[in-house]
Amino acid sequence: MSFAELSEYRRTPPPRSVAALATAVLGLRRAPAVIVIRDDVPLFVASPHFTTLEVMPTSASASTPHQSALPLLPQRGVLPRDPARGEGLQSVALKAFSYNVPRWLDDDFVRSVERLGYSLRVDTEESGRWNDFSDVDVVLCTHPDDLDDERRKPPTKLIAAWSANVIPICGDYIGYREIGDATTMVIADRDADGYLEALRRLRDDPSLVAQVRASMPEAASRFSTDRVIDGYVAAIARAPRAKRHQAFTALCGALAVDILARVGRLFRRARRTSPAPI
Structure with missing residues (x-):
């Protein structure tokens, strides 16, 4: 139960x-x-x-x-990234309950993301788009600012990103580290500067983008519904x-x-x- x-x-x-x-x-x-x-x-x-x-x-x-x-079972009804988007990196999303959106994700952060050449979308419970990754290229995997113990957080956001074939940028938390590595995700410091630096790395390093994209299908298969x-x-x-x-x-x-x-x-x-x- x-x-x-x-x-x-x-x-x-x-x-x-x-x-x-x-x-x-x-x-x-x-x-x-x-x-x-x-x-x-x-x-x-x-x-x-x-x-x-x-x-x-x-x-x-x-x-x-x-x-x-x-x-946990993978997120139901995931709409994966549209293959027609090709190799581009334009759209960044964060999917979280509204009360779990990090405080550092403010207007300054949004403008910094846009200066790097991306657009940012925040999907909360009100958007109705938690399962929709069809027009997303990169997803930010975060945890709440006031998290009492990071060991309690399952890596569901990372598994959802793999299932949707969207590049995950993950805060440096235990749950993500346990199932992913530098070939299957981009690790970031847990603050605004850390996530911005990770976005900059993706923009400037096509080989990193190719490596993570190539590894995601196998990573997702480890957490398929049947295997779970x-x-x-x-x-x-x-x-x-x-x-x-x-x-x-x-x-x-x-x-x-x-x-x-x-x-x-x-x-x-x-x-x-x-x-x-x-």
Whole structure:
């Protein structure tokens, strides 16, 4: 199951969610494996103790025997770069949630990109063009400015770029380094100057452009839907079954926390509605 849905992006998963999962495990005649996919959840948020396999976003984030790094499925419905664009480098795009667009991507950065001979497009959730790379030559793979731990970020932007046959410029982050190298992406320092320098390198070095473009199809094939699914099937088959006593302990603890929270809310409500003393 998705840990993002289970935890609801809170510092601890809601007791009701943990209780529901533990109840489902205990309700089966034979305990199943309990597998959570962390997605992009902060690493300090702990999964339930009876989890038997935690799918981690990067190899660097896997630190216990029951954790394993596996890629997410590639982005659905990708419209790849139009081959008719040829060898040109004109259009640069960044695709991110609006709240994750780096602060350094300001008007000065846009003008600097244009002085290098490119045009820049920022596709957020409002654009409806996250999947459309048809008129894009280069994509900027960034992370949020306030990222608490780079190990938690899966390299989905890089995989999407490979799948779309668009040259990726990647900030120097662990997730990108783990799956890519100088032949499959252009690494940049994590600030505006770093990305501008990478764009300048591409503009001035046709051999770099040719090298990255030639390597992307093979890189994308490593993360095809079939290969990713095969990896998950193999990991699920190896995952041990949950231990009933751990699930029962988690259920009791979650119910206790939930009951105490409910009692606390009732007590506070009663204090607010009780008549003032005469």
